[in-house]
Amino acid sequence: MQILGAMSGTNALIARLLYGTGLRLMEAMRLRVQDIDFDCRQIVVRHGKGGKDRVTMLPQTLEPQLKEQLTHAKRKHETDLEEGFGCVFLPHALAKKVS
Numbered sequence: 001m002q003i004l005g006a007m008s009g010t011n012a013l014i015a016r017l018l019y020g021t022g023l024r025l026m027e028a029m030r031l032r033v034q035d036i037d038f039d040c041r042q043i044v045v046r047h048g049k050g051g052k053d054r055v056t057m058l059p060q061t062l063e064p065q066l067k068e069q070l071t072h073a074k075r076k077h078e079t080d081l082e083e084g085f086g087c088v089f090l091p092h093a094l095a096k097k098v099s
Contacts, residue, residue: 042057
C-alpha cells in the first residue's frame with residue numbers, strides 16, 4: 001500500500017480501484033459512468049474475462065474520489081462542448097445510415 005501513497009490523481013484512483021475491487025486493468029480502463037452504482041455500492045464489469053459480465057463491490061472509501069472524478073470529467077466535457085469539440089467524425093456510409 002506504500003506505493004499508492006506515492007501516486008496521485010487519476011493514476012492513484014485507478015490503482016485503488018484495482019486493489020479495492022479486484023478489477024483487471026482493462027476492466028478499470030473501460031469503466032463507464034453507468035457501470036457505477038453508488039446506491040448499491042456496485043460496479044458492473046461488462047465483457048470481462050471470457051466475455052462475461054459480472055458485478056463487484058465498490059468500496060465506500062472510493063466513493064468520494066470517484067464522484068470527484070466524475071464531476072471533473074463532466075466539467076471537462078462541458079468545456080469541450082463550449083469550445084466546439086463536441087463533434088465526432090463519421091465515415092460517409094455510417095453518417096448516411098445514422099441520419
